[in-house]
Amino acid sequence: MVEKNIRIKDIARLAGVSVGTVDRVLHNRGRVSPEALQKVTAVMEQIDYKPNLLARTLGSNKNYRIAAILPDPNQDPYWAQSSLGITQAQLEWAQYGIQVELFLFDLLDRDSFQKTAHRVHLARPDGILIAPTFYHEALPIFELFRETDIPFVLFNTNIPEAKPLSFIGQNLLQSGRVGAELMNLGQHEKGTLAVLHIDEDIQDSVHLLEKERGFREYFKEKSKIDFDIVDFNMNPKDPSFEDQFKTLLEDKNLRGVFVSTSKGTAVAASIIEKYGREDIRLVGYDMLEENLRYLKSGVIDFLINQNPKRQASLGISHLVNHLMFKKGTPSTDLFPLEVITQQNVESYLGSGIH
Amino acid sequence: MVEKNIRIKDIARLAGVSVGTVDRVLHNRGRVSPEALQKVTAVMEQIDYKPNLLARTLGSNKNYRIAAILPDPNQDPYWAQSSLGITQAQLEWAQYGIQVELFLFDLLDRDSFQKTAHRVHLARPDGILIAPTFYHEALPIFELFRETDIPFVLFNTNIPEAKPLSFIGQNLLQSGRVGAELMNLGQHEKGTLAVLHIDEDIQDSVHLLEKERGFREYFKEKSKIDFDIVDFNMNPKDPSFEDQFKTLLEDKNLRGVFVSTSKGTAVAASIIEKYGREDIRLVGYDMLEENLRYLKSGVIDFLINQNPKRQASLGISHLVNHLMFKKGTPSTDLFPLEVITQQNVESYLGSGIH
DNA sequence: TTTTAAAATGTGTACGCACACATTTACTTT
């Protein structure tokens, strides 16, 4: 028959104490005699007590406030996806008394990042999810969080020195290697490969350079073809941007283009299409609506999915697990480097959860 | 400030009735006067009541038994993974009074399938997760389940006529197309492609033929190269098996091999390695340990991940959502067709959840 | 020894819902 789950009450009975004492031992709230402690721990070692999380959550009846700090979703469809993940998490956890509040900063403005973070800190939430896109500005912020004992989870960009509760994202070096692998596939002629960092804030490319490093590493180690790999930092706002790009495309030896950002992928695709160079292998990032169109039409050959939506929603889940369920969270949750092609893209769009 | 969630009690107060009446209306347990019903529904339309699932589950205090019917994991590492998914679900839900019991049948024995299913039916579980690998034997079983009102979820193999609570798996036609795409990538010489169904029970290949259909469809539609596509049903237990395979590999025009099963992928890889034909493109299924070795060494070029473990664990979750949380479950949950390569395989192994 | 405070332990209520059961109301039947 069904083995009844062991309850605190059962432990109390077995140890010959009251539930209050067991509770104090379990959560070490002090005020327990050595003998009682011994009796309870003895029982605990014998049996496998698994607290009923439902009852725990219901009983504790706490309202937690979680703050999510990320760039303005209106500036970039990538962050719009992240923001959707937050919204999803909001709905999911609302009924458990968890309030998720969004704090946005300007993607291009380091000052705005700092100010937003400070504003969040003043609000003293119970947990923080943050995309620390500005390395230098982020460090003192983490210091603040730690001083006030607010647990925080990083996503998208890893800063190990931050010692966060956990980091959610991808291994960027490996991501670059996957990009290179997809670029290399079936190539059989020598030529040029271009790595493009298309971003409005070139400064912040530490993050992107990691992908490039992986890309180059792969070709050094693995490829049978000795490609000429060139890289460019491009700002689409720059008036000479399209000319630069055009010059690149006029090179008849150009075999492929690897773009390190999701927005940049769409930009690159549009120009490649405009100049009719669909023969060039184009590898980029993320299932933005625009990118999907170019993937389907064959301008983009591969996308590497960073799954921003899920990164964000899982970040909130990690915080909830920590705050409410007192569950341990993995210190790093590295997402798989999903390869999206013309043929499997539909299967990714269909399944909501994954 | 935090908006308190609306409780049944609140609805009762607003409608001027007792919680009992509200409860009866919400779950239409009858015995409610038209006036009371009207009053409560009026309130319900005004407000957005979201029942607290924690309290609901805790309060109902039911013990559900779920039966999982699948092939013996010892016969095939693919099913061993599924079985792991069940074990995981067992642990996850045990504390909520949900008992998951495993019922195994012989992968090669239709009779065993039937008997196991009947045995499960006699036990009258509250829900059933089943991998209906034998189409004809499965149909009358579903009839039984439906007669006794036991909700059942299909995984791995879809049988739409079964009208299950939900189906969890992949689109096999699309899966074949993805296989073809990976096969076609970078090929630039005419030649032969082989589709291999390596299975001990050739009869049951309806399921596998769907993949082949997708494979051929892709080449008809998309490929610039006019490949000669041949297919074989092979039984590794057959004494002539290796000879057959050897003959195939001796064809210098052979460009690629697509294997429709996970176990078969490993078998094919071992023979290809033995005869030193690593130049041949090999596309197969699933992250079995053996397959991972061949992928890393380059014998296997691509794997399509069917995620059997997650299919199983999610199947149980769907049943739990239906039984315990009374949540609607999607009628089909099609998993993404994940492409595994040498470079992204680690990222899949690392992340536990995905 | 008695008093007093602190430490240890036990008890009771709340969390939101489900459900069994008690009570009230409305309607027949005699």
Added chain:
DNA sequence: AAAGTAAATGTGTGCGTACACATTTTAAAA
């Protein structure tokens, strides 16, 4: 009009835990 019955409605307890508070025990101080 009284009794009887079924329908309608309300009340109370339990689920397993957290936590505030009451009670008991212990040890130190008078």
